[in-house]
Amino acid sequence: MSAARGPEAAATARARRAAAAVTDPELPMLTLADLGVLREVAADAEGGVDVALTPTYSGCPAMAAMRADVVRALKAAGFTEVRVRTALHPPWTSDWITERGRRRLAEHGISPPGPAPRHGGPVPLSLVPRRRALRCPRCGARGAELTSEFGATACRALYRCAACGEPFEHVKEI
Amino acid sequence: MTPHDATGDQESVYAGLLGDTDASHWAFGTGFDDPLAGVDTAVPEGVDRADLAAYCLMLGDDALVLAQRLAEWCSRAPELEEDVALANIALDLLGQARPLLARAAQADPGAVPVLPPGSPAPPEDALAFFRDEPGFRNVRLVETANGDFARSTVRLLLFSVWRLALLERLRGSRDPVLAAVAAKGVKEVAYHRDHAARWTVVLAQGTEESRRRVGAALEAVWPYRDELFTAHPVERRMARAGIGPDPADLRAPCAAVLEEVWAAAGLAPPEVPGLARVGGRAGRDGVHTEELGRLLAEMQSVARAHPLGSW
Numbered sequence: 001m002s003a004a005r006g007p008e009a010a011a012t013a014r015a016r017r018a019a020a021a022v023t024d025p026e027l028p029m030l031t032l033a034d035l036g037v038l039r040e041v042a043a044d045a046e047g048g049v050d051v052a053l054t055p056t057y058s059g060c061p062a063m064a065a066m067r068a069d070v071v072r073a074l075k076a077a078g079f080t081e082v083r084v085r086t087a088l089h090p091p092w093t094s095d096w097i098t099e100r101g102r103r104r105l106a107e108h109g110i111s112p113p114g115p116a117p118r119h120g121g122p123v124p125l126s127l128v129p130r131r132r133a134l135r136c137p138r139c140g141a142r143g144a145e146l147t148s149e150f151g152a153t154a155c156r157a158l159y160r161c162a163a164c165g166e167p168f169e170h171v172k173e174i
Numbered sequence: 175m176t177p178h179d180a181t182g183d184q185e186s187v188y189a190g191l192l193g194d195t196d197a198s199h200w201a202f203g204t205g206f207d208d209p210l211a212g213v214d215t216a217v218p219e220g221v222d223r224a225d226l227a228a229y230c231l232m233l234g235d236d237a238l239v240l241a242q243r244l245a246e247w248c249s250r251a252p253e254l255e256e257d258v259a260l261a262n263i264a265l266d267l268l269g270q271a272r273p274l275l276a277r278a279a280q281a282d283p284g285a286v287p288v289l290p291p292g293s294p295a296p297p298e299d300a301l302a303f304f305r306d307e308p309g310f311r312n313v314r315l316v317e318t319a320n321g322d323f324a325r326s327t328v329r330l331l332l333f334s335v336w337r338l339a340l341l342e343r344l345r346g347s348r349d350p351v352l353a354a355v356a357a358k359g360v361k362e363v364a365y366h367r368d369h370a371a372r373w374t375v376v377l378a379q380g381t382e383e384s385r386r387r388v389g390a391a392l393e394a395v396w397p398y399r400d401e402l403f404t405a406h407p408v409e410r411r412m413a414r415a416g417i418g419p420d421p422a423d424l425r426a427p428c429a430a431v432l433e434e435v436w437a438a439a440g441l442a443p444p445e446v447p448g449l450a451r452v453g454g455r456a457g458r459d460g461v462h463t464e465e466l467g468r469l470l471a472e473m474q475s476v477a478r479a480h481p482l483g484s485w
Contacts (some may be wrong), residue, residue: 055269058266058355058358084210087419088210088273088354088358089359091354091361093361094191117359121342122339122342122369123360125344125371125431125434127371127438131374137456147255148256149259149368150255150259150262150263150369151258154262154266158255172365174362
């Protein structure tokens, strides 16, 4: 954020607080700031504000709901003209989920992602499921078995704890 | 998230769900903003706008048409998790198609079908739902009917191996939109490719019947493969302009990845000739199999029946 002082900076800080508190429609324990999808907030002193959101996955259907929720939150905070744009670049990575976000995921029974793979060159083929050092978010045991790399939303994989037998979701590394 | 008045006197159980929210709460699929907002959309110097649009249509149509085919599996896959997986993959591809079609429309507005005044359809929807079959630039591989699960799996394998190799190179495109779409898509298609490759191995190493089916699938799908690596004049010009790779350069890296899969699966690629072109023309020229017409009829019927529809 810019180091500018004055009414813009104050309005931007206020707008950022309001936008950052909006929760994800599909992972409601996370705010958009926790998820790392809130990329930019810039307000002027006349009630206008520009927000940039980035999708987690290209086709994430929650984007429309997120945008509507951000508009609603900023209007409720007194901003009269809210412009939300989708920023494709740089692409979202699960590394942008904050420490607080990871803690909140685990508290709500969802296993947080490990470090995302870095793909500069060719991506290696992986014929066996990637090994993730997961802890069951319910009983804390290690040794969960992958059920599917594709879960109820694009960002989640499905696991089953070998110890307690409960299924749980894991936010994928991308 | 939803404001909910637990104490209110409600006539129906749904009434409280609305709270004081506006209608956008229900309207997924409407109110989309410009999918290219915030990306530098200047066409790079020395690049022909019509060529760039045609190239974006090729890559966008591949994703759009395969997304439609994969969506047909929903509720019909061998297990519930597979329904979810194929729907997720379809959604990723649809998400990739949208900015590509929007880029095509922006680079060459003349390529966008003209809709009746007052139609709320954005240009990328006009391209998806109001173009006729010869206007589609996808390879024929993606349009063919699903067949059984083995055939859809092998098709997804060939496609995602090729598309990942393509997107890896497109990250360095001189076109900022293609570079942005590719940087995001690489992460997604890496999951698609692993998924298809693992299933191919599972089917090949499974029962006698699953092995027979995956062998038959490979025979059926393999002829469509050549088209992926045969450069259309537009692709050749885009390669020269630093926009995309020459399709021929993807052949070796794709073969290397497939070798890994064949080795694990105990399969060998069949010796069958590539699918014939029609007067030298194929999918990239808008010459398709009869399967595409049926797919489009289903995909486009609602939008065409209601060109002014807003939902």
